[in-house]
Amino acid sequence: MLCIKCGKNIADSSAYCNYCGKKQSEDKKVKYHKRERGSGTIYQDKRYKKPWLAFAPSSRYGKGRQYIGCYATRNEARAALEEFNKNGRPELYNATLADIYEMWSKIHFNSVSYSAVKLYSSMWKRFKNVQDLPVRELRTAHIQEIVNSATSKSSAEIIKAMAVMLCKFAMENDIVVKNYAEFVKVPKFEKKEKRIFTAEEIASLWKCSNQKPVQAVLFMIYTGFRIGEVLALRVEDVHLSEGYIIGGEKTEAGKNRIVPIPPSIPELKTFLRQWCSEIGSGRLFPMSHQRFREDIFNAALSTSDIAPEGLTPHCTRHTFASLSSASGIKPESLQKIIGHANYSTTAEVYIHQDIAKLIEEMSKIKR
Template identity: 85%
Template sequence: MLCIKCGKSIADGSAYCNYCGQKQNAKKPKYHKRESGSGTIYQDKRYKKPWLAWAPSSKYGKGRQYIGCYATRNEARAALEDFMKNGRPELYNATLADIYEMWSKIHFNSVSYSAVKLYSSMWKRFKNVQDLPVRELRTAHIQEIVNSATSKSAADIIKAMATMLCKCAMENDIVQKNYADFVKIPKFEKKEKRIFTAEEIESLWKCSDQKPVQAVLLMIYTGFRRGELLALTVADVHLREGYIVGGEKTEAGRNRIVPIPPNIPELKEFVQQWCSDTGTGRLFPLTPAKFRSDVFDAALEIAHIAPEGLTPHSTRHTFASLSSAAGIKPESLQKIIGHANYATTAEVYIHQDITKLIEEMRKISR
């Protein structure tokens, strides 16, 4: 070979010229075009693993098949050759149900029990595509499920769940694209929540010798969710101090202090009686469905209140409305009710102690 600078003859493969010392250009290895019918490998720098491997269309007669993305060209070539020799990888035909099982085993360990119940409930919405190979899942499938939601919050959860399932499939090189990213959330008309009127609350008080009615009244004056009330135990009740510890769902909502309004001593009497009567340690050892029928619906029937538009969650909205009308400070209400999205100022700089929260609840009366 000749030196690239002085032109003198030097030994083939020399890194430097023996005469002038010039470093010789290293030849980059040539990658020859793959033979027809042997698959495709190419680089796409938009991906973290930029080397993509595709099987040839002639292999299965249905157009070329995506195999996976890899960090290097050699890894992609090895995967393609293995595919051509041994067929599709183990997870190639994985269904959406397979991915859900794989994803849930990991994800459910990092979220609350209520979140697990929510995801499990939303998974039922995917019943029409659960047996579909995830590589055949497209935006249209997910969009149809999202469109079937009856509220924006449900639609948001469905899209988020589909996004995580597709991401799980991508991490296992089953699909190349997250089709859930292209789903659009439809517009929903915001419905005004029905709350208990002053007349309906008075009707409940007239029947407050009945335990179902007492439970509804406690929810109206404390803002406890149905699930939170059902989770309460005797150990959560601190009658002498005047508060109950409970809550779920968000970090802000879990194990929060909820004062019993001092100006409504009847509520403390209700709770004290429940603590004495329970044989299980739980104040209401019921399932959510049983609570709805045997407690909430029963209370409305006892008090002769029309049930249209009223749900157990209506008590929480009623509490928020009563608190606002009574003049309870927003930052105190947000701590009592356990919302996660209260203002940073209230969360970081305003520190409420139990005494102050009880004083705020003193503003509520019958």
């Protein structure tokens, strides 16, 4: 037979010409009949993983065409549209943002830490003005307003990230076709210098170190634990004879890390021994974040006559980092002790710290 393009002789039934490579038979395109007027719309948008989008007929609800869902094939989209025309909107069509949050949280909270759950739950309160809004009506402007109300860059980023996850969950369940949260802009915030405890304030704390609230603040200053990490510490995490504590959360680098007790500050062991003896078992501080702030942190400042302006429990962590740096602790050791994830490749891959070495580094911190 002859090639349909170059005209040369090729073997019968050849799929392609062995001279010019032309395919010898054209694939027949499947013809789809035009949809009946008023029965809805189906079209393909290759930007989406499931490119076939189905919309209900615009005249049915008087608001323009209504999105039904996105599907992997045209046939799936057509079946969904026929089901819609026959039985009405799908079950989740009118799901509110609160409905989506409830479904999403039941799944997502099982894979994150306790502190992350507390953080998401707290941030969800920021969405109060749109919680009852059908998620298909949620737009970038709604979320942008919430993000703009944040008081810090970190909280703004968390709000946006949470909104992105909620909208993505809605997309996965064919409720919306676009993730409007992805278009939100995080505003610029003026970077504030973090407040740390001065040498005079630390000295004031030591003068009142017979009080448990003050002891707790000193413990945080000399270990760098976050407030959530302190609240999660249990008696079995404290290894007094070996001279270290196992604790930490929030990041992979920070989880279950080894934090040595500074050998040059033996009072910390005395505090820990007393707390463990009082509790017996379980958490060292069985209380909420709010109660810890009021009954421990604020009480310690009041007892020590320290002005609370600008001081928060997290300032103890910044104070620890400053003391450690000033004491000459090696950066790679400090990063492991404090639990930051941004290790350099050399420090993370090639430097292996053992407990004895970390304790030796912590001994550089003095009162």
